[in-house]
Amino acid sequence: MGQGGAGIRRRLAHGTALLAAAGLLAVAVPQEAQAAAACPGRKVRTLQFSTGSVLVHKRGSYVCAVTVPKNPGTKRQMSVSVQARGGRPVVDAGRFAYRAGPVTVHVGKRCVWVMGKVSRGSVSSGWILC
Numbered sequence: 001m002g003q004g005g006a007g008i009r010r011r012l013a014h015g016t017a018l019l020a021a022a023g024l025l026a027v028a029v030p031q032e033a034q035a036a037a038a039c040p041g042r043k044v045r046t047l048q049f050s051t052g053s054v055l056v057h058k059r060g061s062y063v064c065a066v067t068v069p070k071n072p073g074t075k076r077q078m079s080v081s082v083q084a085r086g087g088r089p090v091v092d093a094g095r096f097a098y099r100a101g102p103v104t105v106h107v108g109k110r111c112v113w114v115m116g117k118v119s120r121g122s123v124s125s126g127w128i129l130c
Contacts, residue, residue: 038102039064044129047114051121054080054114056129061108063129066101067116073097081115084108085127089115 041059052069067080078100079093084107092101105112111127 038066038099039104045114045125047116047123047125049116049118049121049123052078052116052118054116054123054125056082056112056114056125058129061106062104063107063112063114064102064104065114065116066099066103067118068099069118072099076119077117078119079115079117081113083113085110085112089113093117 039055039057041057041062041064043055044058044063045054045056047054047056052067054065054067057064063082063084065080065082067078069076069078075095075097077094078096079091080101080103081089081091082103082105083089084105087105087110090103090105092103094100100116100118107129111130112125113127114125116123
């Protein structure tokens with residue numbers, strides 16, 4: 001009977017670990033899913049910074065970006081900007097709880113500069129996707 005008890009405890013430990021991992025995924029995945037729903041195409045870059053990240057998608061000749069906070073749910077200052085080389089930046093800025101954007105720009109074969117900000121943290125890509 002001692003052997004059976006150890007097996008049950010081991011299975012319970014594995015089950016608890018799986019539930020904990022699933023819980024972590026449930027917290028992490030909504031931001032990605034939210035950005036994927038907002039921007040069509042395939043994700044080509046994730047620009048991470050201290051308070052969030054900018055998810056960059058490309059579809060044909062268009063680039064789309066969304067800024068998501070690390071800790072969603074509280075309204076705070078956020079922004080996202082996409083600029084095709086030779087063009088003006090397209091910006092979405094304000095107080096948001098879940099995301100800034102999406103912003104979409106026709107880039108053709110031009111490089112883009114992407115920026116994002118959540119509260120005091122920010123990221124600037126430099127010219128990418130050339």
